[in-house]
Amino acid sequence: MRISETDDDNWFDDAAGRLIRPYTVSNGRTEPSIRMELLSMVIATGRRPHGHLGPDHSQALDLCSGVTTVAEIAARLRLPAVVAKILLSDLAGWGAVDTRAPDPMADNSNPAVLETIIYALKQRL
Template identity: 45%
Template sequence: MTRFGQSWFDDDAGPLVRPYAVTRGRTLGSGRELDMLTLVVTKSSSVPLRRPEPEYPEILRLCHVPQSVAEVSAVLRLPLAVTKILVGDLINDGHLNFRAPARTDAAGADELSMLRAVLDGIRKL
């Protein structure tokens, strides 16, 4: 309990708002499955920001230079799942451009052969 005039805020306690409150209870994004390595950058657009939450303008400010979703999450000190939802909202509203990380089929074949080699090594033990 705090005394009259004593501040009850504590930086060590962490955020006072639960992550689901920031996303208004949403646990899924709005149609785009974003990877933590997806790069996002602010568009030069005249579309006004219609969202009142303070996280949205902060994301736009951060993304004047390309940032990964993981970097945005770290700077905002929000869970990655929450950040993906907020970034997805801004992409759908036309405020952010995004580029998913490149994936090649050859990399998948290399990973499979490596996993087989590891499994063979484990069997030999």
């Protein structure tokens, strides 16, 4: 069993996956404080929250340097979408990110849109 050596991967094992349970990342919370969809757009504002950011919040904030979706951030963090939403809602509450509802044309019940999301997620994992 090899545990990754880099700072970003301290809590990730190549064979076992993430070594910290998702509910630990969200401090036991199960609902984000701000409503977001998988296709909601997120971007960093350039403002840093006061105080120390935990590693998951820092990673999420770094991923928001350009406009991206909640689904993309969840995939890159290798976290369940609801946990990513909780992290992002914390960042939004601190003024570090802005969120925007998905374009009404991006109907998440459209099979083509869902297939595109699934394909993108598989490419990241």
